[in-house]
Amino acid sequence: MGLLFALGSVVLVSAAQLLLKWAMIQLPDISQLPQFLSSLSQFPLPTAALFLGLLAYALSMLCWLLALKRLPLSRAYPLLSLSxxxxxxxxxxxxxxxxxxxxxxxxxxxxxVSGLLLICWPAAKTR
Structure with missing residues (x-):
């Protein structure tokens, strides 16, 4: 179950990054905060992508915490590289x-991928 939570976290954080990137391409520059904030109501689709990306990010953190509860860190952490x-x-x-x-x-x-395989591949049993 821990592996499923870790992979769920990877998928959610990846989706979050893509949604946030797309939203920030569409919206005005955030360095001009007043224009950025006022534009949120004018661009419903990018605004929805922005908030959906933030939600996916939060859910990925929840999945990650659940994964950490169930998996050794040495097994869970390398999976983040999949993102x-x-x-x-x-x-x-x-x-x-x-x-x-x-x-x-x-x-x-x-x-x-090579590094992930080296870290996560089960060790051969010695006799």
Whole structure:
């Protein structure tokens, strides 16, 4: 059950990042706070994405706390690296996020997967 909570946290935090990025592309710059706040009522879809992203982030934290209760940290924490892969792949695939494919990023993703396998792969039993 702990693994499901950890993976749920990864999926939720990845969705949150994508929603927040899309919302911030659509909305005015947050450094101009008065314009940003007044625009929230003028742009219902980006505003909904912003708040949905924040909700997904909060739910991911809840899942993470439940995962930490049930899994050793050495097993749970490496799973967070999956969010880097999910966000990168989704940002390449989803329109409007303006991500560009680079071979170096693919190599980095391969290193993340390799590292995750090295950390999480069960150790061979010794006789």
């Amino acid at each position: 880097y892969l999910l966000v990168w792949l989704a940002a390449l695939w989803l329109p409007g996020l303006n991500e560009v494919f680079r071979w170096g990023k693919l190599a980095g993703a391969g290193l993340i």
